[in-house]
Amino acid sequence: MSASTRPAPTKLELLELLAAIGTAQWRDFAAAAAHHGLTSTQARVLAQLNGPLPMRGLATLLVCDASNVTGIVDRLEARELVRREADPSDRRVKNVVATDAGREIIRRVREEMQATHGALDTLDETESATLYALLGRLRPTMEKDAR
Amino acid sequence: MSASTRPAPTKLELLELLAAIGTAQWRDFAAAAAHHGLTSTQARVLAQLNGPLPMRGLATLLVCDASNVTGIVDRLEARELVRREADPSDRRVKNVVATDAGREIIRRVREEMQATHGALDTLDETESATLYALLGRLRPTMEKDAR
DNA sequence: CGGAGTTACTTGATGACATCAAACATCTGC
């Protein structure tokens, strides 16, 4: 109920605040990645690799050209953080999978996002739940227009 | 009050959701910028330029090397979106200011972040106020550790 | 004053990311 008494923010104010949070989080992520010798792009790829993913699928997720992914995966593979596997059902496809080392390194990167962890720790359970619900509402719309 | 009845999300879940929102917003911003022939970095610079800002200040805000800023501003200046002005009080310093064209183009970029606008439009006034308050709580902590 | 040290900016070298166009192998549908 504490919320309902506040003055409504301008849409522009809200937009700007959201941008600031996004920027801060990105910095946090990039810094943690750099700490492990990863560029932010490389870390982003590792973060996507829950299961095997074809090169093309990676390109789609990263919203970039497929030829770009070749180089990124090359560099990750050289460090043995990732492996290319032949797809059994389509010989054109190469599936990228994270190695144990790859999974471990991205886990640590997430752990070391101190600014973000610290910020979330300032919320109590109710606030966390509220934020989670609100962001969850935004998510589908924000991800829809991906093109 | 609707919020207080939800199950509390894991910190990891909340972290992941926050990351997803951040990523989506970045995509939206980059796409809008590309639509105007700007790289995301160039757009980011324009977005910072509310007033005159020395090169060094820009580098600090972007968290990158000062030498990098030289090239970025060179390219923006070639397109007349930005101008370098001598600082009256310190002849080493060059202040970067956005031209009218520069201000106009970044205004349009912000306007065209449709995914983000669309998502925020799904919230009513109370929800907006709540989200604004919660994100406002996170902001200082998230921006503190910048380095 | 005047030099030592700091700061602001640029240049040059190098590597990672990003695009596009083109080549190649493989799949799909008719």
Next chain:
DNA sequence: GCAGATGTTTGATGTCATCAAGTAACTCCG
């Protein structure tokens, strides 16, 4: 079984990122 679509890589080019080094200007202190 052939025409067209799809997945990946290569090569050319431009932008972004770093670092090291250089020049100019400021600051401080003896």
